[in-house]
Amino acid sequence: MRWTIKAKPEEQKIKELAKALNVDDLVAQLLVQRGVNTYEEAKLFFRPELEHLHDPFLMKDMDIAVARIETAINEGENILVFGDYDVDGTTAVALMSSYLLSFYPNVATYIPDRYAEGYGVSYKGIDFAEDNNFSLIIALDCGVKAVDKVAYAKEKGVDFIICDHHRPGDTLPDAIAILDPKRSDCNYPYDELCGCGVGFKLIQALGSRQGETIEDLIPYLDLVATAIGADIVPITGENRVLAYYGLKVINTNPRAGFKAIISQINKTILTITDVVFIIAPRINAAGRMEHGQHAVNLLTETNLTQAEEFAAGIEKFNSDRKGLDKEITEEALLQIVENKEEEGFTSVVYKDTWHKGVIGIVASRLIETYYRPTLVFTKSGDKLAASARSVKGFDVYNALEGCAEFIEQFGGHKYAAGLTLSEDQYSSFKAQFEKVVSETIDPELLIPEIGIDLQMDLKDITPKLMRIINQFAPFGPGNMTPIFMTDNLKDTGYAKGVGEDGKHLKFTVAQNGSPTIGGIGFNLGDKLSIVSNKKPFSAVFNIDENEWQGTVSLQLKLKDIK
Numbered sequence: 001m002r003w004t005i006k007a008k009p010e011e012q013k014i015k016e017l018a019k020a021l022n023v024d025d026l027v028a029q030l031l032v033q034r035g036v037n038t039y040e041e042a043k044l045f046f047r048p049e050l051e052h053l054h055d056p057f058l059m060k061d062m063d064i065a066v067a068r069i070e071t072a073i074n075e076g077e078n079i080l081v082f083g084d085y086d087v088d089g090t091t092a093v094a095l096m097s098s099y100l101l102s103f104y105p106n107v108a109t110y111i112p113d114r115y116a117e118g119y120g121v122s123y124k125g126i127d128f129a130e131d132n133n134f135s136l137i138i139a140l141d142c143g144v145k146a147v148d149k150v151a152y153a154k155e156k157g158v159d160f161i162i163c164d165h166h167r168p169g170d171t172l173p174d175a176i177a178i179l180d181p182k183r184s185d186c187n188y189p190y191d192e193l194c195g196c197g198v199g200f201k202l203i204q205a206l207g208s209r210q211g212e213t214i215e216d217l218i219p220y221l222d223l224v225a226t227a228i229g230a231d232i233v234p235i236t237g238e239n240r241v242l243a244y245y246g247l248k249v250i251n252t253n254p255r256a257g258f259k260a261i262i263s264q265i266n267k268t269i270l271t272i273t274d275v276v277f278i279i280a281p282r283i284n285a286a287g288r289m290e291h292g293q294h295a296v297n298l299l300t301e302t303n304l305t306q307a308e309e310f311a312a313g314i315e316k317f318n319s320d321r322k323g324l325d326k327e328i329t330e331e332a333l334l335q336i337v338e339n340k341e342e343e344g345f346t347s348v349v350y351k352d353t354w355h356k357g358v359i360g361i362v363a364s365r366l367i368e369t370y371y372r373p374t375l376v377f378t379k380s381g382d383k384l385a386a387s388a389r390s391v392k393g394f395d396v397y398n399a400l401e402g403c404a405e406f407i408e409q410f411g412g413h414k415y416a417a418g419l420t421l422s423e424d425q426y427s428s429f430k431a432q433f434e435k436v437v438s439e440t441i442d443p444e445l446l447i448p449e450i451g452i453d454l455q456m457d458l459k460d461i462t463p464k465l466m467r468i469i470n471q472f473a474p475f476g477p478g479n480m481t482p483i484f485m486t487d488n489l490k491d492t493g494y495a496k497g498v499g500e501d502g503k504h505l506k507f508t509v510a511q512n513g514s515p516t517i518g519g520i521g522f523n524l525g526d527k528l529s530i531v532s533n534k535k536p537f538s539a540v541f542n543i544d545e546n547e548w549q550g551t552v553s554l555q556l557k558l559k560d561i562k
Helices: 011-021 026-033 039-046 062-074 088-099 121-132 145-156 195-208 214-230 237-252 256-262 270-291 292-301 304-338 358-370 394-400 424-438 462-472 526-532
Strands: 001-007 076-082 107-110 134-139 157-164 177-179 349-350 374-380 383-389 409-412 416-422 449-452 484-491 496-498 503-509 517-520 537-548 551-561
Touching: 001 121, 001 517, 011 039, 011 145, 026 462, 062 134, 062 157, 062 177, 076 121, 076 374, 076 383, 088 107, 088 134, 088 195, 088 214, 088 270, 088 292, 107 121, 121 134, 121 145, 121 517, 134 195, 145 551, 157 462, 177 195, 195 214, 195 304, 195 537, 214 270, 214 374, 237 270, 237 526, 256 270, 256 304, 270 292, 270 358, 292 304, 292 496, 304 349, 304 358, 349 358, 349 424, 358 383, 358 449, 374 424, 374 484, 383 394, 394 409, 394 424, 416 424, 484 496, 496 526, 503 551, 526 537, 526 551
Parallel strands: 001 449, 076 107, 076 134, 134 157, 157 177, 349 374, 517 551
Antiparallel strands: 374 383, 383 416, 409 416, 484 503, 484 537, 496 503, 503 517, 537 551
16 A cells, blocks of 8 residues: 655645634645635635536537527427436436426436446437437437437437536537537536536526526435535535535435435435445446336435335345345456466456446456456447446546557546447457556556545644534545544554454554544454554544444544554
């Protein structure tokens, strides 16, 4: 594990901000590291306001999209809301369809089947639109690269409005409107929205034409916050505002579908982390194990009893998913060993019976053992389909571009992508991917890194500091939970392994005569010898609140020790 301490900002900036906010230098340094340099920026950071959201009409083609939807409504056209089967896609479809249905009845939803149709806009979906007299498709979280499919739709008299956030290709589809802040010709001030976020900007624009204010749209923000968390987009700028208010909705007045999921877990207040690890996997499980439409049904249901029935079904999908991903991960790890590929620059594994719905999760699991760019393939129809995952700092999308001659179709982001190829190209692709990565990756990136915000002493850890750090939330990319490092810790004699086979490390430490503080290190039980015998050691940690028998105390939540 590499420990990397982030560069300390200019001392003058820290001092000026500390004085302006009347906070310690430690807090000011954390803020400057997050791009917060002035009193006004700090106010925006700590007190996000809905009025800070940008004018949706700043997005390229927004005026055209709104005009086309208004025409469809005025002329009684049927509108099909189309989205991908993951969390971002299904929340976006739930948001757009429920908003339109609140004042216009001729709206239906379509989620492509993960297995029969695959990712994104599908020919089958366009045929469905034509057969059922839909003249307008609003595509969410997909479509920006669907040049051929949009052309096919146009031949059939079906118009497209695309709401996407993925990188466009060299040629844009011939759609009526393409809303994508990553378009090179789009000057929208924030380009890190997720698909559901782009959908929200469209309903914000539509609403403004009907005299609605942003407050009228708050009930939809639980969907947007969930998509922001699940799609791992930066929680900065506009996303921070959307996530902040979306979490408020989830915790105070969630839609029936969320209420039904939350009622199954023992949590009163949900953080963005809870959304990512509790709500999102359940929504995702529908598309992975059965069909994404089940997720849309849950998220748009207004009757709580019915929502609870849907949630129970989705809970079963999620339970099945967990069993499958564990089983496939074990098989994939064995395959790497059997092929003697433990030492390579990449992991590329394939078995024709692996469930396509969990290969992305399996790729992430494999990186926990072999920290390197990873692809997991399975059979999909007469092709092979793969999910790609990368390590911090390495662009797997660019690496796939270097293998394009062997790939039929691919899309995605820097750290996650999907692709399909012909089975006879698998071996050639695998060799080329290993070659491209080996030639382009910095070897340091193959060692997991912990980015440390700053070094501190135990005496600096106070309830006041914890209260301020809690106000940094919601946490996520661009604003991660602060990570600290400290040296010369000594256990007070209570260090022990806890949990199954002592796999976790629990201790109480002091530093140079400071008050003692407890600590827990999940999956660090094998490092007990470093701590015991009162030998000095260094630790990397978050500061955490531990509630036990009604008493709340601060503790170190360890990332690593040396």
